[in-house]
Amino acid sequence: MKDNIVIYWFRQDLRLSDNPALCAASKAGRVLPLYILDDYNSESYKMGQASRVWLHKSLKLLDDSLDNYLSIYNADPIAVLKRLCSEYNVTDIYWNRCYEPWRVKRDKNIKENLQENNINVHSYNGSLLWEPWNVVKDNGDPYKVFTPFYRKGCLGAKPPREPILKPDAGVYFKDPKHSIGLEDLNLLPNNNWHQLMIDHCKVGESAAQQKLDDFIEVGLSNYKDGRNFPACPFVSRLSANIHFGEISPNQLWYTIKDLYDDANSDHFCSELGWREFSYSQLYFNQDLPFKNLQQKFDNFPWKDDEVSLKAWQEGKTGIPMVDAGMRELYQTGFMHNRVRMVVGSFLVKNLCLDWRYGERWFWDCLVDADLASNSASWQWVAGCGADASPYFRIFNPVTQGQKFDSDGEYVRKYVPEIAKLPNKFLFSPWEAPLLILKESGIVLGDTYPKPIVDLKKSREYALAAFASLKKEQND
């Protein structure tokens, strides 16, 4: 009978099924499952507000599924682990690997420190389909373009690990002395801004499973095209569940692939590929969250305008499609992907504000805030990243609304004060005749803002700024 205690450290893998490290741990002994809130090593990337709300609920559900055996700490992990090892005579610790630079550094230190104390660390891949160091070009360099990264690097390599079942009903052990209560992590804000948000969040392992089933039933068959329409149910909305590891990418990959072999399932899998690509970029460029991948952008003439930044953050730019997206973000902790591109392009190219302001705001507001995906995507939209959208590719938020929200359902939902406008002017109220504004109960500059920038002029300014950048590069 196994009665030795082994530690299983939950990190970005808050699930029981398809969890390789947890499976290994449960075969090795009585498992002490624990979670450590680490605000001590995360440097300037402490978890954002919205993510903490999600985490709170996720930990609660995880603890339920462990029959309340989850031990919880708020401390420097090395101290927690060492004390537990000596107190309960633990010789083996299990975890699934993380890939953010600060976590890689931390885990490396912990591993070395523990091994010096004759404690074995067993780490597994539970969060990526292919680990970054395994997907490189023939000459050993990391890929800089998505298509060859995915086609040759990923699809051409060994297939991802197949999902495994959750461990047999575990024999768990809880640290009675030092574990704190979930409430003691203080993950929820004091005021109640998150109440509305939390209602939108389908948190936890079984909810993630349910969302996958719903997506397969409703969205997948129209995913490739339908994913562009923010009012439509053709996307999985699993990003936060994936981020916290409530469902594994391997499970998504094989569930989708085993069901269909068509353009929709291929496209969904390639979106998982973009996630892998983001992790690759972050792994090989540790300063991805704050340094332009393309150095020539270091000279970009960003504006510094707190007023327009605030208007963007609050969804009061006077551009309905942008405001709808920013309000969806603030209210729900989520934003549809198409709209993320629109509001990102608008911040960087129309307001001419540094992409890092956008990255910071998203980091704080998104329940799916993920260091790799968030920073890689902001660099992409700004044009300074790997395989980036060219700088001159500037989204027109009016056209985007007309194309992808043609009946106005999305904009009307989040910008109700202009809901009475006919579709023709819904995306550009400043063009509506006075009579129509009046009939719709709108006073521009009062009940809804006038646009804070002229789309045409700001576009031209951005193009000129880009041209100056190209010139500098040649000098």
Add this chain to the structure above:
DNA sequence: TGAAATGTTGGGGCG
């Protein structure tokens, strides 16, 4: 995973 400017084509109205 753009948009606008510019170029080309072809149908229809009209003298």
Add this chain to the structure above:
DNA sequence: ACGCCCCAACATTTC
């Protein structure tokens, strides 16, 4: 019937 213009529709180029 014919040339001419207009312009929508589409294609190409440019940023």
